[in-house]
Amino acid sequence: MISVDLKKCRRCGLCAKACPFAAIEIQEKVPVINQEACTNCGACVEACKFNALEKIEQQASIERTDGDIWIFGECDQHGLAPVVYELAAKANQLARQANVNTAVVILGNKIPIQQAQRLGVGKIIAVQHEKLARFDDRQAANVLCQLVEKYNPSILLGGATAIGRALLPRCAVKLHTGLTADCTELSIDPVTRILLQTRPAFGGNILATIVTENHRPQMATVRPGVVKAEKTTPQKEADICWETVPEELLDYSFQWIDFIPKPAETTNLRDAEVIVAAGYGCQGPEGVKLVAEFARAIGATLAASRPVVDAGWLQYHQQVGQTGTTIQPKLYIACGISGAIQHWVGMSNADKIIAINTDPDCQMMLNADIAIKGNIFDIIPQAMDCIKKNQPLAK
Ligand SMILES: Cc1cc2nc3c(=O)[nH]c(=O)nc-3n(C[C@H](O)[C@H](O)[C@H](O)COP(=O)(O)OP(=O)(O)OC[C@H]3O[C@@H](n4cnc5c(N)ncnc54)[C@H](O)[C@@H]3O)c2cc1C
Ligand code: SF4
Ligand code: SF4
Known part of the structure; x- marks a missing residue:
């Protein structure tokens, strides 16, 4: 976060102009930082000629743990989206390497429990509410972050789909942690047990392996089709945790007008x-x-x-x-x-x-x-x- 030393501040307003995220408002000539909008980029600190601003590194919001590996159970009109089966296969494989458990988090007005039982994960964390009938990234981020803060998973994976790409970055910002988008490979470092997140970088000319060393959960989205799905009949049924969240987290951030399905592509x-x-x-x-x-x-x-x-x-x-x-x-x-x-x-x-x-x-x-x-x-x-x-x- 950014702190303002009002003794040093000369009320010049340069910081507000320098902020690329409009996170500084000048109120009665004094800069006021909107910590919600601030991304901690440091541009204002650079801009201030009077050393009146200081960037204070926040502690990881969640202490390092060997918590569970979670996947986000994105749903479509048929229940769990195909990418969820792929994520589950990868999460189960990583969990065996890291010796931890896996869980799927599903938000909705109907929870496809039977399908979720075929993912082979250890736990199904479900939030069922009529207001969760339609995906709303802000609302879903509120709910998912609340669950993360309660359970402290070490890893949270989602599909690199339209839904995953809208939801997971929003959660990463709220949780002050890192996210690697569009991963093509994930594995666990055998020594540090940190998630190694590999994705194409620099226009795809190299494959970069990225780690989130100090912040939790380690978050990644995985491209559909990268991992082979396993629809199994697990030996043991997953535990089901029905969770509730405060009503105010479920407010919609948009007005629903209509749903127009994308025309089916001729090639699958x-x-x-x-x-x-x-x-x-x-x-x-x-x-x-x-x-x-x-x-x-x-x-x-x-x-x-x-x-x-x-x-x-x-x-x-x-x-x-x-x-x-x-x-x-x-x-x-x-x-x-x-x-x-x-x-x-x-x-x-x-x-x-x-x-x-x-x-x-x-x-x-x-x-x-x-x-x-x-x-x-x-x-x-x-x-x-x-x-x-x-x-x-x-x-
Ligand atoms: C950010 C980014 C994203 C990209 N995403 C994708 C992507 O999703 N998919 C993708 O494909 N590319 C992607 N590219 C482009 C990629 O870098 C390559 O340029 C592209 O894959 C090359 O396609 P190509 O092999 O068909 O063509 P070329 O590289 O031009 O290769 C043509 C090949 O055909 C051979 N050849 C020529 N004539 C004949 C013949 N008569 N008979 C037999 N062989 C012949 C040549 O020897 C050569 O090997 C991306 C690039 C960037 C920067
Ligand atoms: S740039 Fe520095 S001196 Fe100027 S208003 Fe901002 S904090 Fe104050
Ligand atoms: S750190 Fe960046 S985002 Fe935050 S107030 Fe300063 S310039 Fe704006």
């Missing part, structure tokens, strides 16, 4: 078992058409790298990668794709990868299970011919 890459992807090596719509025919011939779903989407040859919902969809097919066939890290993070969980490329040294060819060196305009027609004749592809 996340559930596809076999994917054939077209890269910039297709060189244009004709090449993409050839790859699409190949996909159709083998009953695969068609996907694309980003340059193919940027060029307008295929649609955004077909894009695989950091800024597209993360997939886990049984087989991924990359046609003319170099394997840049931003593409790789979206498809590296494929069980088997086949690459067709003219460049044997590109990352996709080096990392593929089967690398076919050649021009897609030669290889794909040959492959389709072999499929028709039920023959193996000639070496």
